[in-house]
Amino acid sequence: MNDDATPGTPLATRYPRLDALRGFAIVWMALFHFAFDLNHFRWIQQDFYRDPFWTLQRSLIVSLFLLCAGMGQALALHQQQTWPRFWRRWAQVAGCAVLVSLGSWWMFPRSFISFGVLHSMAVMLLLLRGAGPRLPIGACLLLGLLCLGLPSWVQDSFFDSRWSNWIGLVTRKPIAEDYVPVLPWLGVMLWGYALGRWLLQQQRGSFAAGLITGSVPRFLEPLATLGRWSLSFYMLHQPVLIALLTLAATMRT
Numbered sequence: 001m002n003d004d005a006t007p008g009t010p011l012a013t014r015y016p017r018l019d020a021l022r023g024f025a026i027v028w029m030a031l032f033h034f035a036f037d038l039n040h041f042r043w044i045q046q047d048f049y050r051d052p053f054w055t056l057q058r059s060l061i062v063s064l065f066l067l068c069a070g071m072g073q074a075l076a077l078h079q080q081q082t083w084p085r086f087w088r089r090w091a092q093v094a095g096c097a098v099l100v101s102l103g104s105w106w107m108f109p110r111s112f113i114s115f116g117v118l119h120s121m122a123v124m125l126l127l128l129r130g131a132g133p134r135l136p137i138g139a140c141l142l143l144g145l146l147c148l149g150l151p152s153w154v155q156d157s158f159f160d161s162r163w164s165n166w167i168g169l170v171t172r173k174p175i176a177e178d179y180v181p182v183l184p185w186l187g188v189m190l191w192g193y194a195l196g197r198w199l200l201q202q203q204r205g206s207f208a209a210g211l212i213t214g215s216v217p218r219f220l221e222p223l224a225t226l227g228r229w230s231l232s233f234y235m236l237h238q239p240v241l242i243a244l245l246t247l248a249a250t251m252r253t
Contacts (some may be wrong), residue, residue: 009034013079013106014216014228015075015212015213016031016214016216016220016224017134017211017212017213017214017215017216017224018068018071018072018133018212018220018227019224019225019227019228020216020220020221020223020224020227021064021068021227022065022068022111022226022227022228022230023167023222023223023224023227024064024223024227025061025064025065025068025227025230026226026227026233026234027223027226028057028060028061028064029038029061029065029237030233030237030241032054032057032058032061033237033238033241034241035048035054036048036194037238037241037242037245038245041245041249045175045244046141058086062180062185062188063188065117065121066117066120066121066124066185066188066189066192067188067189067191067192068192068227069121069124069125069129069189069192070128070188070190070191070192070193070194070195070196070211071192071193071195071196071199072191072194072196073125073128073129073132073192073193073196074132074193074194074195074197074200075196075200075212076156077132077133077197078197078200086125086129087152089125090122090125090126090129091167092231093121093122093125093231094122095119095120096231096234096235097116097118097119097121098198099235100113100116100118100119100178101113101114101116101119102234103197103238103239104116104177104178108177110175111175111176111177112176112177113176113177113178113179114162114165114166114176115162115165115166115176115179115180115181116170116176116177116178116179116180116234117178117180118234119166119180120166120180120181120182120185121189123166123182124185124186124189125189127186128190128193130185132193137194137198138198140190140191140193140197141190141191141194143187144186144187144188144190144191144194145187145188146187147182147183147185147186147187147190148184148188149182149184150169150183150184150185151168151169151170151183151184152171155169155171156169156171157171159171160172160174162174165179165181166181166182167181167182167183168181168182168184168185182195196212199211199212199213200212200213
């Protein structure tokens with residue numbers, strides 16, 4: 001099933017360039033997770049928690065995902081997405097977030113994912129759906145900047161528990177396999193939302209408008225297809241990789 005398909009309703013207009021960008025993020029994420037899994041099975045030795053080579057990649061991947069999500073919400077607003085359609089999509093994201101928590105708890109009980117990228121997206125989608133249409137583009141940019149800076153200015157130990165660290169104003173990062181709090185990451189999604197709205201407002205046929213509405217070269221079409229199935233791929237790729245590496249480890253011994 002296409003991630004954006006909803007029974008009984010027509011598909012919204014697709015934007016292949018945005019789909020391809022999302023697909024690129026998916027491929028990058030899968031390669032990152034493959035390396036992480038190789039490290040978990042001790043085929044390689046890397047520090048994914050402190051080595052800047054890996055931590056920077058993680059930040060860039062999450063940023064690209066949230067930027068695409070923000071642009072996607074701008075498109076949903078532009079296409080006058082109905083509330084029932086929004087809630088069905090939101091339920092998919094939130095439901096997958098719960099499955100990620102359960103799966104990570106089974107594999108990493110001491111560092112399971114209580115608030116990762118899907119959890120954060122579920123909260124931020126609600127915020128953008130409610131407040132986004134009322135915010136001018138300039139306000140989105142300023143609020144995004146505030147969100148990015150706030151965790152550096154305001155920190156309190158109250159936010160260090162698993163029940164409150166999802167906000168992001170922590171004094172120390174929790175021990176978790178993935179941690180994407182609302183702050184500062186809401187800032188990235190707000191900037192993506194503002195960028196998407198700005199591009200859609202540009203004159204039809206202009207270079208800026210073409211960045212989001214144009215077609216993609218044939219060699220990028222597989223990325224665009226993958227980007228349309230991003231949530232499905234996200235949920236399936238790690239179980240498949242782990243199963244394959246487990247089988248490989250068994251055959252190796």
